[in-house]
Amino acid sequence: MRENQTIVLNGNEISFEPGETVLEVARRSSIDIPTLCHLKGASPTGNCRVCIVEVEGEQNLLPSCDTPASGGMVVHTESAKVVEARKLIIQLMLSSGNHNCAIRGAEGNDWTKFQMGVQAQDQSGELCPAWGDCRLQDLAYRYQVSAEKHLETEVPYPMETVNPFIVRDFSRCIKCGRCVQACNEVQVNNAINFGYQGADVKIVTPGDKPLKDSECVFCGECVQVCPVGALVEKDARYQVRPWETAKVRTTCSYCGVGCQIYLHVKDNKVVAVSGVEDVAPNYGSLCVKGRFGYDFIGSSERLTTPLIKEGGEFREATWDEALDMVAKRFADIKSRHGADSIGVLTSARVTNEENYIANKFTRAVLKTNNIDHCARL
């Protein structure tokens, strides 16, 4: 029964593999169905309904992320019906909390009051901390949705700021559940889940304790996947805007997994770290050290100049002075006590190229094989 392994997507016939969802088929064919809650690698939840599509013969619009493709399906991803429903969904989300970005709509006369209210709560004079880096905002632009009709919002839960890494701002949570999927299905730390009922829904730890008193290990996977400004790195919140930073891809310098990371740089300072999605070995995941342990880079305790010890105290020296001294003492010790009286400890922290040079220097210049590193320790 191979014949009916195709669906019609916006008029194009496209073949699919058994088990593929409508969303996956669409993405593969460069048809852009918007999503919010969908998280690659985790099971679909159908929470946000932004990805709804019209399937001919079906009465209701179906979430494409959770609808398997089946032979002969005729699907419309941007029909009038879909667009209208999608707009409403976006509008409801946008009006559900402190979404104080420009797109929220500036026509209503309550706008100023709303802004002032949110900014007072946030103790900031700026627009939402996720402004410019928010999937909800992107969607609101794309569908030209604003939320001025619904300006009254009530924020049921206070912000949580008592841990050093993550601000949980429930006023901006759209309850998409991506963080829950990330924590339970990607990192499998099982720290958070949906809690309470109906309009009171909140993402909670068991017992609704703060993250710092829960199973949370501050991997920050939830921050990375949160599409809006509900989960934000504490140090970057209101400090770092995406357009002010450059991203440089590199390899994490902690354990041997070698996670692929982006260093976010502002004014020659690393101000945030994120995981590179879609590449091995980590596919976007990081641990607390990799994501939040970057302060050492710009630490004021970094060594900035060579030091030479004189009479038990260090004094600053020029490179020429220090290098001359090292070269002279090595040569001297080598000629007096033999090459094997010198040892070199290279490092599991420096690059391959540097280890190679250390090996070449030790063997070809010092003429000894006394070289090792501290992996044995």
Added chain:
Amino acid sequence: MTNTISCIEKADVILVTGSNTTENHPVLSSYIKRAVTQRGTKLIVIDPRRIKLADFAEYWLRQNLGSDVAWINGMMNVIISEDLYDKEFVANRTEGFEDLKKTVEKYTPEYTQKITGIPVDQLSEAARLYAKAKVSSICYCMGITQHIGGTDNVKSLANLAMLCGHMGKDGSGVNPLRGQNNVQGACDLGGLPNVYTGYQPVADLAVAKRMEEAWGVSGLSTKPGLTVTKMIPKAYEGELKSLYIMGENPMVSDPDLNHAEKSFANLDFLVVQDIFLTETAKLADVVLPSKCFAEKEGTFSNTERRVQRVRKAVEPPGDAKDDWKIMCDISTRMGYAMSYENSSQIMDEIASVTPSYAGINYERIDYEGIHWPCPNTEHPGTPVLHREQFTRGNGLFHAIEYIEPAEQVDNDYPMYLTTGRVLYHYHTGTMTMKSAGLNERSPACFIEISQEDAEKYALNDGAQATVASRRGDIQARVKISDKAVAGTIFIPFHFVEAAANKLTNAALDPISGIAEVKVCAVKLSSAA
């Protein structure tokens, strides 16, 4: 690793031993946890502490410290006597089976229990589970290697895997998890006393000759050099006069620190090249400031042998320089001119003298890293090792007897100590302790003990206590934890103020030269 990290998810059974994976390799541990929760993989954890991963395990076997060869032999005893081994694999791809069989004969589950403390049933069931699965993988870390019998432990794990034919397939193999970001690279690129890059032996005349030609020098030494664990005693004895230490902090990470400090003091000339004025750098005659990873171009090789790019994101502070440039400058001053345009040029030279890296260059690894061995620039790299055959042809079984740890508990020192890391810190803390957030989560050293021991010694959670061994003593607060098992203390080694390595034993594995920092005898008392 013989396999890739993502291979882990393909296994039906994963055996993790001597690795507190969720704290030391958190991202890798997610692969294991996902396999268990989403694919029905069965997990066996064998560890002296009830680590987090045990929550996900079918079996958590608690072995006595340093008894690894015994439980591995015990498992093989069960597997052989119940005829569960892979006869085809053993016949076609291995040698030495009869010797192995003879040796493990006496390690019946009952005999093994006496040594390891692992109940007979648990050992047998875990052995069956591992042997019967189609695809089984073993992951281990420092809990296996940091013993006087560390090399024996590693060989024994290889025995177990070969016996069951769990080698050279997607998802099955024996996987050491590297603790530091570029341990793999340091070993691959000649940072070892007995081999040049790509594990080419220094004692091999043909290799030495090739290197002499490549480097344009003569008289390369063919005598293997000293390991770090031998250099330190040689310094103490006065035979080693000078040390050049790069990016390492042995003054916290070394076993038996009091002895190490005297050894460093005894040197004529100590050069330390680092990004911080570490405890070790403070002892130096000359300190050279280097760049950190975020300021340099280069590559690291991860635990799955994948060579990946490191890229410059920020300018270095002050006059800090690339480690390679500093060494080139010293070399040039000593009469051997070394200079390179950039690190990419160094990689090209590496490729030219290292068969396993021959096909690697920056262009090829720009988007995604490549696994060595990669013999030429058309080669896609080798994610899984030993697929068709082992490096030496057939896999050799090593018949190994259990030996006791170098130090046993006695009346004076009645408890065992084991050491390790915590999630929030890395190694000697020179990097992680610069983050206020990480310090807030893990502010100080602690002495992890079980509830029973807390009662026995009348110590409350948070009480200040002293732990002493034959070599030194430290003080820290007590942390009562259900990870701990009565009679065994755990202390993280990150903290200078209470350096666990003042207590540890520097007894060495005669083959690897690794010190037995995972077991020593101590006594515990209230410090109040």
